Amino acid sequence: MSYIFKYVMRKEATERKLIDGLNCSPVSACDEFEYVKHQYHKEDGRQYYHIVQSFSPDDNVTPELAHEIGMKFAENFPGYQVLVATHTNTKHVHNHLIMNSVNLENGKKFHISRDQMLQYKEISNQLCRQYGLSVTEVKTKKRARWKDELIETLYDALENTASKDEFIEYMELHGYKVKWEDEYKYITFTTPEGIKVRDNKLFNECFLKNNLELYFLSGGCMGGLPMDYLNYVTPEHPYKADKTISTGLFEMLCEMFCAIEDEPGYTPQQLNEMSQAEKAAIEKILGRKISNEAYLTYCTREDYEQQAGIRQG
Numbered sequence: 001m002s003y004i005f006k007y008v009m010r011k012e013a014t015e016r017k018l019i020d021g022l023n024c025s026p027v028s029a030c031d032e033f034e035y036v037k038h039q040y041h042k043e044d045g046r047q048y049y050h051i052v053q054s055f056s057p058d059d060n061v062t063p064e065l066a067h068e069i070g071m072k073f074a075e076n077f078p079g080y081q082v083l084v085a086t087h088t089n090t091k092h093v094h095n096h097l098i099m100n101s102v103n104l105e106n107g108k109k110f111h112i113s114r115d116q117m118l119q120y121k122e123i124s125n126q127l128c129r130q131y132g133l134s135v136t137e138v139k140t141k142k143r144a145r146w147k148d149e150l151i152e153t154l155y156d157a158l159e160n161t162a163s164k165d166e167f168i169e170y171m172e173l174h175g176y177k178v179k180w181e182d183e184y185k186y187i188t189f190t191t192p193e194g195i196k197v198r199d200n201k202l203f204n205e206c207f208l209k210n211n212l213e214l215y216f217l218s219g220g221c222m223g224g225l226p227m228d229y230l231n232y233v234t235p236e237h238p239y240k241a242d243k244t245i246s247t248g249l250f251e252m253l254c255e256m257f258c259a260i261e262d263e264p265g266y267t268p269q270q271l272n273e274m275s276q277a278e279k280a281a282i283e284k285i286l287g288r289k290i291s292n293e294a295y296l297t298y299c300t301r302e303d304y305e306q307q308a309g310i311r312q313g
Contacts, residue, residue, distance in 0.1 A: 004098055020084050033047070037101075042107065049098070051120075051231060052096060052232075061133060074097055077099055117231065121233070162221055162223070163216050175192035205250070210250060217285075258290055282295075
């Protein structure tokens, strides 16, 4: 967990100003998270949840206001320890919320379904409305029923699969065919009714080929990306747009993999036991080198953690 705290609290992103904790102190949050896990004997599996709360650049929201909203949003997870760090290093101000996976008061582990995640998004939207800010998602066009069902199945698949092969198998078990081949730029989905649609026609960056490849190279639902990835909201596209044109998710993934720097002279031994080929594949997609620390933070699978005794998110 030390990697994720280092990432969200780094000086160049926060200026060391807007960092607070709910039920924990920022300076000792990592130790406090681990203490609660130890007290309830729940030190295995997922260690934390990482939520990104973004605000529209058009609102010109101040970092102080964004941070205030982030702290109020954190209150909707009663009994959980939450670190809130507001970043000002991008075109839009955004909050990072790191939440302990184990409840401080009752020891229960946090679990969230797709429907519950949408409910939390609406809570965030309500807070934005209270402050006169734009909400993150506005539906202007009604999608066909088959497309809604496809998108819902795709999200379910991402929540329940750890690899490309598992993803394709899950979709096929639910009646969908997936044509995902290296030589083609796009993934083509075929519905049970025989309707074919490319990934870039769904107007959702979560289903673009490059982004899906990064997701599964990092371990899919068993890696460190699920909450960040599935919480991402693709910006509303112009009415006449005929394909997905935004790239915010790819840029976010690039920042996550490339922002964490290795400690001088430090090479994690665990990396020698993990796939160098996957690391090279991620670097090829991003077009940049990724650090060993970032690779371990986002690509260490939960089953591997339990076998190797690595405590990371």
